[in-house]
Amino acid sequence: MHHTSEYQILVIDIQTRFQPHIQIYPELVNTTGKLLTAAELLSIPALIFEQYPKGLGHTDPALTQFQIECHEKTTFSALNDASAKEAISLDPAVTKIVVGIEAHVCVYQTVRDLLTLQQPVVVVADAIGSRDTQNKTWSIEQLRHDGAVIMSLESLLFDILKDAKHPQFKSVSKLIR
Numbered sequence: 309m310h311h312t313s314e315y316q317i318l319v320i321d322i323q324t325r326f327q328p329h330i331q332i333y334p335e336l337v338n339t340t341g342k343l344l345t346a347a348e349l350l351s352i353p354a355l356i357f358e359q360y361p362k363g364l365g366h367t368d369p370a371l372t373q374f375q376i377e378c379h380e381k382t383t384f385s386a387l388n389d390a391s392a393k394e395a396i397s398l399d400p401a402v403t404k405i406v407v408g409i410e411a412h413v414c415v416y417q418t419v420r421d422l423l424t425l426q427q428p429v430v431v432v433a434d435a436i437g438s439r440d441t442q443n444k445t446w447s448i449e450q451l452r453h454d455g456a457v458i459m460s461l462e463s464l465l466f467d468i469l470k471d472a473k474h475p476q477f478k479s480v481s482k483l484i485r
Contacts, residue, residue: 315468316397317347317354318386319376320408320415324365330409330437337368339435339461340407342483344374346465349476352405355379355395357386359414385417387425396422403428405464406456407435412447419451429456430464 322340327333347354356367356378367378381389386396396404404422406429408415415436422429431451438444452458459467462484469477 314401315352315403315405317343317352317405317407318396318418319344319354319356319367319371320386320406320418321357321359321364321410322368322371322408323358323361324368326364326409326437326439327368329439331441332437336407336409336435336437337370339432341370343405343407343432343435343461343465344371344376345483346468346476346480348374349479350468352468353397355392357381357392357408357414357418359384384414385421386414387418387421398425398427400426400428403430405430405432407432409437410443411436411438412443413438416447416451419456420454423451423455431456431458432461432464433458434460 354376356376358380360382379392381392383389386392406419419429448458465480
């Protein structure tokens, strides 16, 4: 399918240690799981990043079933870590789809750095979280101002599909019903 190289998904720091601190954590993991399932159906490549797993634990087990390449980092922005940055496509024809934790720190800094490099970015609003919901609201406001597109998972998936005649339409739309 031609979608293969149009998008790349970056899953930022959805790690088990955050669970007790982020109210929407279960929904965030569930939404990210739907995104990654759709990515498999649509041949969209994805990467997982983990912030200092020694201290914060590893990616939520619900997401590790997807067999996605994982990069450990200590920098807040994935682009400030040499090996992490190398894995990210910096082709401006590839839209980066960003989800994860925390919206106002690692997600924010990664997206800001992508935008600085003239990369198109979509942030999935229902798949990012912060311990303080106000911080999430402010980071969405700032990222939109900086040039990121903010979308719900459902908007994004239908935008990728474009047409109800898409061969994966039924499978993908089932995910979001």
